[in-house]
Amino acid sequence: MAAGLRRGGGGGCGRAPAVPRGGGACAGRRRWRPGAGSGRPCSTATWRRWAPSAGGCWSAAPITCTSTSWTDMHMMVARPEQWVQPMAVAGANQYTFHLEAADNPGALIKDIRENGMKVGLAIKPGTSVEQLAPWANQIDMALVMTVEPGFGGQKFMEDMMPKVQWLRTQFPSLDIEVDGGVGPDTIHKCAEAGANMIVSGSAIMRSADPRSVINLLRNVCSEAAQKRCLDR
Numbered sequence: 001m002a003a004g005l006r007r008g009g010g011g012g013c014g015r016a017p018a019v020p021r022g023g024g025a026c027a028g029r030r031r032w033r034p035g036a037g038s039g040r041p042c043s044t045a046t047w048r049r050w051a052p053s054a055g056g057c058w059s060a061a062p063i064t065c066t067s068t069s070w071t072d073m074h075m076m077v078a079r080p081e082q083w084v085q086p087m088a089v090a091g092a093n094q095y096t097f098h099l100e101a102a103d104n105p106g107a108l109i110k111d112i113r114e115n116g117m118k119v120g121l122a123i124k125p126g127t128s129v130e131q132l133a134p135w136a137n138q139i140d141m142a143l144v145m146t147v148e149p150g151f152g153g154q155k156f157m158e159d160m161m162p163k164v165q166w167l168r169t170q171f172p173s174l175d176i177e178v179d180g181g182v183g184p185d186t187i188h189k190c191a192e193a194g195a196n197m198i199v200s201g202s203a204i205m206r207s208a209d210p211r212s213v214i215n216l217l218r219n220v221c222s223e224a225a226q227k228r229c230l231d232r
């Protein structure tokens with residue numbers, strides 16, 4: 001499950017966030033985001049079938065997005081170029097790949113667009129934001145990982161916030177997502193840094209009141225985005 005804000009131009013300026021709703025499913029992992037701007041809920045399906053014991057091969061599994069909501073595939077995979085068409089056929093709206101895994105990011109971005117999807121570009125904690133910058137004008141969303149990719153429930157890496165701040169300053173209209181360890185205790189830092197798309201797993205799933213957590217995450221991001229708009 002994820003919570004976040006999406007779209008709206010100007011990193012969240014504009015329309016009010018929508019309330020998330022259920023419905024639809026993606027094989028693999030599916031997480032909700034309270035969508036903003038578009039008025040539609042959106043989800044992100046993280047696909048990761050890394051098998052280090054098999055010599056670092058990735059295993060494939062059938063995946064179908066049957067949702068009517070907006071779906072982002074965060075591809076934590078090696079050779080991300082090989083899954084573009086299958087994800088487009090499965091119904092994904094956005095294809096997010098890792099810069100570290102791409103041999104030719106420019107060609108991959110072009111291929112994703114030609115397959116009718118928006119483009120997300122993710123960086124792991126050890127990758128500098130300057131490495132992402134050359135592609136920022138060609139993508140729809142930058143994802144700054146706030147944990148090492150692998151599993152949920154890890155500690156939020158606050159030292160990733162300067163990356164978010166830098167991106168927000170340099171690219172005011174870019175969607176900027178954070179993923180990992182984000183919840184009520186850490187959302188303010190993310191929102192103030194300029195993130196407008198939030199992935200949150202355990203903070204929502206482990207809560208006795210997931211809806212209130214989602215609403216909190218959404219409201220904090222929404223307020224920060226509005227403040228940025230007013231400050232411009």
Ligand SMILES: O=C(CO)[C@@H](O)[C@H](O)COP(=O)(O)O
Pocket residue numbers: 046147148149150151152153154179180181182199200201202203
């Ligand atoms: O995929 C990853 C990390 O690999 C993240 O998406 C986390 O799974 C998010 O979960 P929490 O950190 O919010 O529990």
